[in-house]
Amino acid sequence: MINEKNIIEQLEKNLMDWNTNPKTQNVGYVEKNTDGVIVASGLSLVTMGERVEFENGLSGVVLNLDEDYVSIILLGDGSQIKQGDKVTRTGEMLSINVSEDLLGRVVDPRGEPLDGKAKIKKGKLMPLEKIAAGVVEREPVDTPLKTGIKAIDAMFPIGRGQRELIIGDRGLGKTAIVVDTIINQGNFRKSGSKLRPVVCIYVAIGQKRSTIAQVVGRLNESDAIDYSIIVAASSSDPAASQYLAPYAGAAIAEYFLEKGQDVLVIYDDLTKHAWAYRQISLVLKRPAGREAYPGDIFYLHSRLLERAVRLNSKNGGGSITALPIIETQANDISAYIPTNVISITDGQIFLQSDLFNSGFRPAINVGTSVSRVGGAAQTGAMKSVSGKMKLELAQYAELAAFSQFGSDLDAATSQALERGKRTYEMLKQPQYSPLTEAYEILSIWAVTNGFLDDIKIDDIGRFEQELHKFVKRSHEKLITTLSNGEKVNESTTKELEKALTAFKKVFK
Amino acid sequence: MIKKLSEVSYTKEKLDNKKVKRISRSLGREDLKVYIKDLKTMEAKKTVIVTVATDKGLTDIKSYFNKIYPSKRVVFTIDESLLTGIRVVDFDNIYELSLKNFLENAVGGSLND
Numbered sequence: 001m002i003n004e005k006n007i008i009e010q011l012e013k014n015l016m017d018w019n020t021n022p023k024t025q026n027v028g029y030v031e032k033n034t035d036g037v038i039v040a041s042g043l044s045l046v047t048m049g050e051r052v053e054f055e056n057g058l059s060g061v062v063l064n065l066d067e068d069y070v071s072i073i074l075l076g077d078g079s080q081i082k083q084g085d086k087v088t089r090t091g092e093m094l095s096i097n098v099s100e101d102l103l104g105r106v107v108d109p110r111g112e113p114l115d116g117k118a119k120i121k122k123g124k125l126m127p128l129e130k131i132a133a134g135v136v137e138r139e140p141v142d143t144p145l146k147t148g149i150k151a152i153d154a155m156f157p158i159g160r161g162q163r164e165l166i167i168g169d170r171g172l173g174k175t176a177i178v179v180d181t182i183i184n185q186g187n188f189r190k191s192g193s194k195l196r197p198v199v200c201i202y203v204a205i206g207q208k209r210s211t212i213a214q215v216v217g218r219l220n221e222s223d224a225i226d227y228s229i230i231v232a233a234s235s236s237d238p239a240a241s242q243y244l245a246p247y248a249g250a251a252i253a254e255y256f257l258e259k260g261q262d263v264l265v266i267y268d269d270l271t272k273h274a275w276a277y278r279q280i281s282l283v284l285k286r287p288a289g290r291e292a293y294p295g296d297i298f299y300l301h302s303r304l305l306e307r308a309v310r311l312n313s314k315n316g317g318g319s320i321t322a323l324p325i326i327e328t329q330a331n332d333i334s335a336y337i338p339t340n341v342i343s344i345t346d347g348q349i350f351l352q353s354d355l356f357n358s359g360f361r362p363a364i365n366v367g368t369s370v371s372r373v374g375g376a377a378q379t380g381a382m383k384s385v386s387g388k389m390k391l392e393l394a395q396y397a398e399l400a401a402f403s404q405f406g407s408d409l410d411a412a413t414s415q416a417l418e419r420g421k422r423t424y425e426m427l428k429q430p431q432y433s434p435l436t437e438a439y440e441i442l443s444i445w446a447v448t449n450g451f452l453d454d455i456k457i458d459d460i461g462r463f464e465q466e467l468h469k470f471v472k473r474s475h476e477k478l479i480t481t482l483s484n485g486e487k488v489n490e491s492t493t494k495e496l497e498k499a500l501t502a503f504k505k506v507f508k
Numbered sequence: 509m510i511k512k513l514s515e516v517s518y519t520k521e522k523l524d525n526k527k528v529k530r531i532s533r534s535l536g537r538e539d540l541k542v543y544i545k546d547l548k549t550m551e552a553k554k555t556v557i558v559t560v561a562t563d564k565g566l567t568d569i570k571s572y573f574n575k576i577y578p579s580k581r582v583v584f585t586i587d588e589s590l591l592t593g594i595r596v597v598d599f600d601n602i603y604e605l606s607l608k609n610f611l612e613n614a615v616g617g618s619l620n621d
Contacts, residue, residue: 022605023605024604025603026602028600043600044600068511
């Protein structure tokens with residue numbers, strides 16, 4: 001509450017700075033209000049993407065400029081807006097208030113809290129739309145961003161500043177992968193690594209509120225919420241809100257990037273984002289193209305994902321890693337939006353329903369998944385063990401197809417098949433249990449060096465769990481060595497052999 | 509098309525009654541609505557509304573604004589709520605230099621802080 005003295009002081013201050021120039025306003029009047037899109041006359045000076053204000057305080061964004069009219073998408077409930085209402089231009093592009101205060105919070109794309117907690121303190125206004133960093137400011141991806149998922153960290157490593165697509169049908173664990181990745185950043189913080197901790201931003205687009213609540217709950221349970229921000233535009237929110245959500249996420253990420261921090265942004269999912277944009281475009285009467293999407297649907301996603309960046313040290317050295325998610329129909333990755341996003345990103349992790357149904361989880365299809373730049377970010381230690389595994393899996397895939405004919409197999413082929421089966425079994429990982437790199441290397445090294453060849457396939461999960469406990473208990477130094485990230489040398493190999501042999505003696 | 513019709517409805521910058529009647533007779537109900545709307549917009553574009561707080565010195569103000577907007581129809585109104593000062597509405601642009609506006613901003617600024 002401000003007192004009388006403050007009011008008078010403020011008035012006096014304003015009087016001192018009184019600008020004698022007249023106040024100028026460019027206004028328009030509402031002509032039509034249809035499906036959250038306002039058509040207004042006037043506003044002759046307004047620019048594309050500018051924020052405008054209605055008489056009742058509601059804001060909107062200009063998306064179409066016609067000869068006599070402008071089309072505005074509403075950022076809120078437009079049921080109160082009627083024909084003839086005044087609209088005023090603000091001269092500002094749409095932006096979001098960002099501060100450290102946002103960490104641990106759930107907000108909407110305008111930065112308004114959705115978690116019932118206190119109002120977000122005033123910070124910096126970050127524009128939702130921004131041209132991505134140029135070539136000169138960038139640096140190649142060379143630092144790993146650990147997901148804690150063996151299959152990904154070993155075969156499709158993600159680097160800081162990379163854009164890695166997660167694609168698959170509904171219910172195959174796409175969100176589970178990204179939630180695990182967020183949780184793993186907490187483990188990473190605790191491990192005392194030399195690498196910078198990562199701020200995580202989860203953008204929910206067009207999802208059920210119950211799903212968003214589940215993710216928030218999961219992050220809360222694992223204390224991952226402390227370094228995370230959730231931007232939510234649920235399926236019941238207006239299409240405009242869903243359209244703006246990923247840009248709000250990118251704007252928040254850029255705030256931390258400016259401070260030289262590493263940020264992970266998850267867009268869950270861009271299929272629904274494309275749907276929201278299609279809806280808006282159809283209401284705006286923009287020409288419809290393939291699958292009724294507008295012509296600029298590619299640019300919609302490319303300009304968003306291009307904001308993922310690894311800056312050079314001159315520009316602060318921060319990074320934004322983007323993990324967009326795309327939902328496919330019947331495993332069809334050749335549909336319009338999936339192919340668009342595949343071509344924009346630096347690789348994709350493809351989840352397949354038959355793998356999921358056969359119990360292979362995470363259901364990553366090793367053949368169609370790829371990471372185009374992450375290899376450079378992989379540590380020497382992981383590289384030295386994962387190369388052999390990839391080769392063995394490729395051999396297994398070929399031999400498995402061949403062995404379908406049922407002919408007699410020679411010993412080497414049978415062994416390769418058995419090894420492959422065990423490798424696949426070892427790559428299975430339960431949800432919400434990300435592993436540190438040392439344990440990932442331990443498991444992969446064990447399987448690729450034949451220590452699991454005589455273990456029954458059904459026992460592999462148990463073997464792995466007990467092995468981790470055993471090594472943690474009696475070979476702690478080995479874990480420290482593997483955590484260094486240096487290539488597995490002779491002495492480490494001996495240590496590994498020693499630990500595995502000792503463990504196999506006690507494993508029943 | 510309708511926009512062109514509304515443009516040709518003017519003779520020497522003034523709305524021509526004969527032309528308007530002839531055009532409106534040939535238009536259907538929907539087109540007529542658009543035509544009326546366009547005419548209203550064109551009229552609004554050709555009109556400048558000047559609002560002052562009192563009629564003191566109105567003659568000088570009138571001659572001044574007629575000089576500034578020679579091709580537009582200048583309408584003068586009085587609104588005491590301005591307290592002192594002037595407001596000019598030129599289609600979708602509003603220029604305001606009034607005590608009312610200053611006080612509103614000053615108090616609004618204080619309350620927002």
